[in-house]
Amino acid sequence: MSRIAILSPIDEMIPVAKEACRKTGENLIVKKVNFDEAASTARELEQAGIEVIISRGMAGIKIIESGIEIPVVQIPITGYDLLRTIMEARKLGENIGIADTPDILQGVETIEKTLGFTIEKYPVHSLSEVEAGVNSLIGRNIDVLIGKSVYVSEVRGCVQTVILSSGIESLIQAINEAKTLLEVRRAEVKRTKQLQAILDFIADGVMAVDGEGTITVCNPSARKILNLPEDEVIGKNIDHLLINSRMKKVISSGKEELNRIQEENGVKIIANRIPIRHENKVFGAVCTFQELQKLQQQEQEIRKKLLHRGHITKYELSNIVGKSTSYQQAIEKVKKYSKVDSTVLLTGETGVGKEVFAHLIHSLSKRSEGPFVAVNCAAIPKNLLESELFGYVEGAFTGARKGGKTGLFELAHQGTIFLDEIGELAEPVQAQLLRVLQEGEVMRLGDERVIPINIRVIAASNRDFDQMVEEGKFRADLYYRLNILDIQIPPLRQRVEDIPLLCSHFIDELLPNIQKEMLKFDEEAMEMMQSYHWPGNIRQLRNIVERCMILSQGKVIDKGTVLMAGGKDFVSQKSQKSADIDAPMENGRLKEYEREYIVEVLKKVNGNKTEAAKILGIGRTTLWRKINNQ
Numbered sequence: 175m176s177r178i179a180i181l182s183p184i185d186e187m188i189p190v191a192k193e194a195c196r197k198t199g200e201n202l203i204v205k206k207v208n209f210d211e212a213a214s215t216a217r218e219l220e221q222a223g224i225e226v227i228i229s230r231g232m233a234g235i236k237i238i239e240s241g242i243e244i245p246v247v248q249i250p251i252t253g254y255d256l257l258r259t260i261m262e263a264r265k266l267g268e269n270i271g272i273a274d275t276p277d278i279l280q281g282v283e284t285i286e287k288t289l290g291f292t293i294e295k296y297p298v299h300s301l302s303e304v305e306a307g308v309n310s311l312i313g314r315n316i317d318v319l320i321g322k323s324v325y326v327s328e329v330r331g332c333v334q335t336v337i338l339s340s341g342i343e344s345l346i347q348a349i350n351e352a353k354t355l356l357e358v359r360r361a362e363v364k365r366t367k368q369l370q371a372i373l374d375f376i377a378d379g380v381m382a383v384d385g386e387g388t389i390t391v392c393n394p395s396a397r398k399i400l401n402l403p404e405d406e407v408i409g410k411n412i413d414h415l416l417i418n419s420r421m422k423k424v425i426s427s428g429k430e431e432l433n434r435i436q437e438e439n440g441v442k443i444i445a446n447r448i449p450i451r452h453e454n455k456v457f458g459a460v461c462t463f464q465e466l467q468k469l470q471q472q473e474q475e476i477r478k479k480l481l482h483r484g485h486i487t488k489y490e491l492s493n494i495v496g497k498s499t500s501y502q503q504a505i506e507k508v509k510k511y512s513k514v515d516s517t518v519l520l521t522g523e524t525g526v527g528k529e530v531f532a533h534l535i536h537s538l539s540k541r542s543e544g545p546f547v548a549v550n551c552a553a554i555p556k557n558l559l560e561s562e563l564f565g566y567v568e569g570a571f572t573g574a575r576k577g578g579k580t581g582l583f584e585l586a587h588q589g590t591i592f593l594d595e596i597g598e599l600a601e602p603v604q605a606q607l608l609r610v611l612q613e614g615e616v617m618r619l620g621d622e623r624v625i626p627i628n629i630r631v632i633a634a635s636n637r638d639f640d641q642m643v644e645e646g647k648f649r650a651d652l653y654y655r656l657n658i659l660d661i662q663i664p665p666l667r668q669r670v671e672d673i674p675l676l677c678s679h680f681i682d683e684l685l686p687n688i689q690k691e692m693l694k695f696d697e698e699a700m701e702m703m704q705s706y707h708w709p710g711n712i713r714q715l716r717n718i719v720e721r722c723m724i725l726s727q728g729k730v731i732d733k734g735t736v737l738m739a740g741g742k743d744f745v746s747q748k749s750q751k752s753a754d755i756d757a758p759m760e761n762g763r764l765k766e767y768e769r770e771y772i773v774e775v776l777k778k779v780n781g782n783k784t785e786a787a788k789i790l791g792i793g794r795t796t797l798w799r800k801i802n803n804q
């Protein structure tokens with residue numbers, strides 16, 4: 175069905191319109207309408223799916239004024255139409271008068287000059303002036319009145335009349351214009367639908383206002399994020415709806431506002447606002463925004479996926495070995511402290527399991543689903559630590575990565591950050607850490623924005639804080655802020671009863687990699703293990719157990735294997751302990767153990783003496799001497 179309709183108030187125009195359709199090859203709806211029903215007929219056609227209406231003169235004006243939404247094309251009166259009508263009138267009488275709109279009268283003036291006679295003219299601006307115009311012309315003794323059908327109907331009978339109407343060319347012109355409009359309209363509808371689909375689909379809230387702040391666009395996400403009622407947004411002034419919209423500010427300043435964090439209707443959002451310009455004039459503004467909490471959750475998910483390896487807990491209560499009272503007391507503290515969110519300070523010698531405790535606190539806490547970020551403050555170069563912890567924005571310093579970098583504090587959002595070797599922090603970083611703990615927000619290097627974060631801090635150190643504070647090397651206020659809850663992990667030498675348990679735990683753990691049958695320490699060997707002072711604590715114990723497992727000949731790990739595995743530290747400890755008793759024999763046996771150990775190590779490194787000396791912790795000359803029994 176055709177989407178264009180021609181509505182004519184003049185009977186005579188119907189056949190002309192039909193002929194124009196035939197000539198253009200269009201099968202349009204052609205209808206005769208009275209002036210009074212022009213608007214209602216047009217509306218009915220609009221509802222029936224007509225997309226463009228072609229009409230004439232006052233009927234066309236009435237349709238446009240009725241508020242119809244589809245476009246209306248007015249059939250023009252061309253110069254040719256005027257000439258044809260004047261010639262027709264001239265056949266009826268000498269004195270011709272015309273009452274019409276000023277643009278038509280201008281056309282008449284041009285024709286008068288060509289024809290060589292004058293025509294009485296009366297300009298009409300609206301329907302109400304028609305009667306006065308016609309009367310004025312009659313008063314000037316005209317023989318023939320030219321006018322549009324509505325004017326002419328006023329005087330039929332008084333003077334002769336000729337209706338000024340459009341010819342076929344004008345109709346063809348109108349049909350072509352209507353066809354172009356139809357195409358433009360369809361392209362526009364398509365674009366609008368596309369835009370609508372985008373606005374309906376995107377998760378970001380989008381709102382736009384005109385120059386006065388009246389809301390013209392508000393997508394479903396915007397309504398959802400800000401809890402706005404569905405029907406009461408469009409057409410409202412934004413300031414009546416939102417207290418902090420800042421849209422008028424953007425319109426008046428003409429300046430964009432990007433990444434602004436604010437609260438609106440009780441919801442924290444991050445918003446971008448830009449002015450809408452046309453021909454250097456600002457005529458509105460558009461704002462896109464996201465809910466901060468959601469954004470952070472999404473970031474969290476991505477971070478988890480990207481950084482899975484480093485940011486999850488590895489330990490649970492079930493893999494923790496230690497039955498001694500002092501150790502169990504520490505574990506009890508872990509269980510209690512994991513129930514709250516306060517900062518914990520873990521102290522203890524190297525290798526006692528401070529990181530293990532931090533993992534445990536996290537995995538037992540309500541943050542266990544969030545990330546666990548472990549940072550060894552001593553392992554990161556001092557000049558990089560600040561940017562690693564707090565992140566930076568693009569261009570913050572020479573060499574800053576494009577796009578900036580997320581700091582470790584941000585990465586730990588909703589989870590726990592474990593700051594190992596906290597005693598190594600430089601003073602400026604200490605000050606910043608204090609701010610994070612007090613305010614719950616970080617600021618990337620080179621940035622002015624603060625980023626709210628929700629983290630739990632667990633710090634650890636094997637240094638004496640009281641002394642560091644006293645010497646001014648560690649801020650007292652930071653120390654007190656960190657040390658809200660404290661756990662001291664006892665060194666291994668103070669809980670020797672845990673050593674057998676730990677040994678069999680590590681044997682079970684390491685056996686699959688070593689490909690040997692079940693192994694265990696014999697009594698003498700275990701005694702030796704328990705009498706050692708373990709400066710490297712559990713970490714060192716695990717290493718020695720592994721070495722013993724590799725070096726042992728049969729299913730049992732004996733004293734000799736322990737000595738071999740322990741290397742010179744064990745040997746010197748043993749020799750010191752046994753210096754008084756049975757010295758010559760013990761020294762001879764020790765030398766033997768030492769040689770066996772050296773041979774074993776050499777085998778492992780395929781005879782490479784430099785490598786063996788490195789593993790044994792002695793120089794190449796000493797190694798040569800020992801091999802040659804000197």
Ligand SMILES: Nc1ncnc2c1ncn2[C@@H]1O[C@H](COP(=O)(O)OP(=O)(O)OP(=O)(O)O)[C@@H](O)[C@H]1O
Pocket residue numbers: 493494495496522523524525526527528529530531594636679712713716
């Ligand atoms: N109770 C335990 N049961 C089993 N293994 C443990 C236990 N405690 C610690 N370990 C193991 O001991 C090693 C050292 O632990 P961890 O790294 O936690 O010590 P640390 O005190 O943080 O050391 P450092 O001070 O050098 O950073 C790790 O391999 C860990 O798996």
